[in-house]
Amino acid sequence: RLPGFALGRAATRRLTGAVPRRFGLTPAQLLTGAMGLALIRWRGTERASFDVCVDGRQGGPALARTVGPLVETEPMLLDAGCDENARQFVARTATILGDLGRGAFGACREYAADPMLRLALREPVPVLVRFTPDARVRASERPQRATGAYALDVDARIRGGRLCVGLDWLSAARDGVGEESAARLLAVLREVLDELTGGAGASPVTTSTVAATPVQRELLADADAHPGTGRQIEQLSWVWRGPLDLARFTAAWQCVFDREAALRSAFDHGPDPMITIHDRIVPQVVHRPYTGVRPDAFVADRHRGLDPRSPGPLRITLLDGPEDDGTGVPATRVLLTYHLALLDTWSVRLLVAEFCRAYLADGPLPGGDRRPDVRDYARWVETQDLAAARDFWLRSELRPAASVSARVTASPVAWETGSGRARVRLTSAEAARLDAWAARWGATESGALQAAWALLLYRAAGADGSLPVRFSVAVSGRGIPLEGVELLPGALRNSLPVSVEVDPAATVPDLLATLRDQAIDLSSYEWVSAGQIHDWTGTVPDGAPGPERTTESLLVFESGLDPLRRLEPSFAAHGIRMEFPETTGAANAFPVTLVSRRDGAGGLVLSVIHDRARLADGTGLLTDCADLLRELPYEADESTPIAELLDELSVTAVARPSFVTLRQGEAGGGVICLVPSPGVPRAWYARLSRQYAGPETVILLRLSPEGPRSWHGALRALAEAGRPLLLVAFSGGGASAYETARRLAADGCRTRTVVLTTDTATDEAAGDLARLLGEDARQPGDG
Incomplete structure (x- = not known):
């Protein structure tokens, strides 16, 4: 064994903190890249193939204290670039390095998609890298290797705040391994680490860091607490009918990534999350051929998830349709998967519109980075005076003891686990009638949905007199005095609690007016998180992470922003027709989430996402809501008390076969x-x-x-x-x-x-x- 070397405390702090954060990597992933480049330089080859022993507990906070066999050995294959320094090499290979230690425990070289890659990875690998970045964690044990002992075993750990690297070696003439060559490898590795920490030859840092907003921190905490479940992962998809130039498609998305800081953002790995904006990120575009109808394809993609700590919060998948669907026109479903802690639905629709313009232009769009961007928004949030917001929520009198609790939507027959989904649609005529009725009383469709939901919660509570009901509503976060915020992609959408008194002697127009006034008041505080409200009021607002804070339901009224608006003629000139993009909502911290949106035909689509442990199936609840929305324009006026309206609806519900x-x-x-x-x-x-x-x-x-x-x-x-x-x-x-x-x-x-x-x-x-x-x-x- 060679004694190795130890870096200073300052260099160690950079290698385990700021440097991996800039690339969206963990310290173990960064060291893996450094080892790969050192092997390439040491051997004088264009490729490095070696094994890496990783501990799955380093993959996220939810796994840090997990007991079980999470230590795995994964193969790594890295290619060299021309005259790259260490930072350039790590930046180029960051996507590959970011997959290390996540995806699935027990990564196997047998499952590589490329057959030539499988052959390369099956060759005997004489090098093993083990890394323990935390001194409190026992070092990974040397794994058994069926093909023989490792000729080189590099072990890195932190002792006394210093990164210590040691090397065990076995003489291997075929691989040119001896004491002298092993010592030379250690010297090359140290040179690479010096480059990464800012030594001679290092490229200038082209990243910036900004604090995550309170809303983002809470969304990230909820996702970390439920790994592998698709929490906070949302999807938007549409069908592309006609020819699709894959190279042009990818180049258009690269143009969007280059312009939008939100698409180059990632959280770091620290206890107090920061967001790093990278200079350049290559988008993930996956093309999958047609393999038959698979209704679970979207579900599998959601459960695959997205690592918010790796650069690029948006994944693009192309799903080919059948070769002969009877139309003679090729059809491809475009699926965008994104993490809500970094991008919301409004943002993704803006990005799709930008992509469409770039595709039609077949070249870069004018202008550089969009401003304002997520950095400007985060700084705006940091400058806000919390005193006024705190006073507002203290005056709002959120009363959990008097509000309708989770028992209203809980199901006595909920044996299942995971998330359930259901959907119902109001026709375009029914939606137009509802919109006109709401406008008559100075309200919107969103207000009508809130009123209907409040009535359903009140009816489910079985109260005789006046009763406050509570739920949360999603707000865009863009009703703030920041110029250009309406075109700013990022994670601005937020959920805020609403508490409203339902009086059976009052009318639905009275309820609409109360909800409208509350919405106006809330618009001044769209940037305040549910966790902050909880800390100020001591109540249990809906939506903050953790089971003790999620007792109610969330209403989401999606914007009708059509990213393809006014672009159809231009695409038609290329023989392309695209359908209206549809959203698949994300599972979140709420037991029940009701999402409403307009479709391409003008209908109103209602979707429910529910925790099946709390509500076995949401179809009945969704049907009641849709029926109520259909009846409101006919039955709810200024002279009909709420009690009379609910009595009629109860008779209708009982009469349903x-x-x-x-x-x-x-x-x-x-x-x-x-x-x-x-x-x-x-x-x-x-x-x-x-x-x-x-x-x-x-x-x-x-x-x-x-x-x-x-x-x-x-x-x-x-x-x-x-x-x-x-x-x-x-x-x-x-x-x-x-x-x-x-x-x-x-x-x-x-x-x-x-x-x-x-x-x-x-x-x-x-x-x-x-x-x-x-x-x-x-x-x-x-x-």
Whole structure:
């Protein structure tokens, strides 16, 4: 073993703090790049291949105290550039280095996408790098290697505030490893580290750092607390019909990245997050060929996540459509995935519009960096006087004890985990009618949605008299006195709590006026975070990170900004037609999030994202909200009390049938009861009813917040009438199916065997389940 060397405390602080922060890397990832360049220079080659032993606990705060086998050995392959110094080399390879230690524990050289890369990585690797940046963490143990011992084992750790590097070596004539050459490698590595810390030959620093806003820190904390779940990851997608020049497409996005500081930003790894703006970032553009219909493609992409500590908070994926879809025009779905701690939805729509202009120009757009940018916004927030904001929230009298709590939206039958989603649409005529009705009372569609939600919460509370209800609303964050903020991409969207008194003797126009006045008051404090409000008032405002602070629901009314507006003729001249971009909302700290937006046809789309541990399925809740929005223009006026309106709605809700008949079978015959599964398209149930050739009637049970309790009475009546029942569910609906069977059995009603399928990832699932039903029908006796 060679004694190695130790850097000074100042150099160590730079190598474990400011320097990796500039590149959006962890200290371990930075040292890996330094080792790669040292090997290239030492060998005089153009490529370095070596193993890196990493500890997954270094991947984020949520893993820091995790117990388990998180130490893994990953292969690393780095190519040299022409006459690059250390900082240039690390900047160019930052994307590769940033994947080290994350993605998945147990990274394997067998899964590389490029077959030639797999061959290169399978070759015996004689070099191992181990790095322990924190003196309080035990150094990574040397891993076992099936192909033989490592000829070079570099171990780096911090002792007494100094980075200490040691080297174990085994003589290997084939690799030119001996005591003299090993010592030379240590000398080259030290030269590289000196370059990185600012020694001779270092390139000028081309990054800047700014403090993260309170809103960003809270969003980051929530994402860190739920790794691998897609928290705070949102998506925007549209279909590109016509020719797509991939090189031109990528160049257009590079132009946008070069102009927008938000796209070159990343959090650092410190306990008090700072945001680093990089001089240049290459966008991630992934092109995936058509492999069949996969409804879970977006879900998998969300769960893949984005590391907000690596530069580039936006990922671009191109999903090819089928070669022959009957139109003769190629179709590609463009999917943008982004992290809400660095970009909000308004920002991404602005960026898409900028990309479209760059694509049409087929070259750089005029002007340099956009100003103001995220740095200007962060500095503006830092200069705000918090005294006025604190006084406002102290006067607002948020009363959690008197407000409607999470029990209103909690479900007694929520056995599932993860996030559930549901969607319903108001037609363009219904949306226009609602808009005109709201305008009549001096309100907007957003105000109408807030009023409807407040009424639903009040009804669910079962109160007789006046009661305050509370929820949060998303604000754009751009209603501030900062010139040009409306065109500023960044994480400005914020959620603020709203508490409003619902008086059954008052009218809906009265409620609209109260909500409108509150919205005007809130507009002065769109930059204040939920955590700050909590600290000032001692209440539990919705949306701050942590389960103890998230008790209610969030309403999001997305802007109707169309990034393709006025550009359709220009694209049509190139034979290109693009559909209106749609957003897939992010799971967040709220048990229930209701998102509303206008679509390309003028309809109003309502989507609910819910924690399935708190609300088994959101379809019933969403249906009630949509029904109320449809009824408000007809029933809510200045003379109708809220109590009378809610009584009429309750009658309507009770009258709603428990199931829909998809196919009528033989009179008096059996009934196949399709139990709805979260996330399964309704079209699959209709397809199943057509593909199954049996004599039974096929019904689809309606989703509701009460789950099996809502359809228990109707099914019991069918069973008591002598109709044999067969409960059927796709994967995800099994718990509801078994609970329904249990309830019926308690009443003395027998049901047939519940048929389940675990394959719901493809369009073939309906056909597979139809075949299973046919096989079950041929089995003698009851199951």
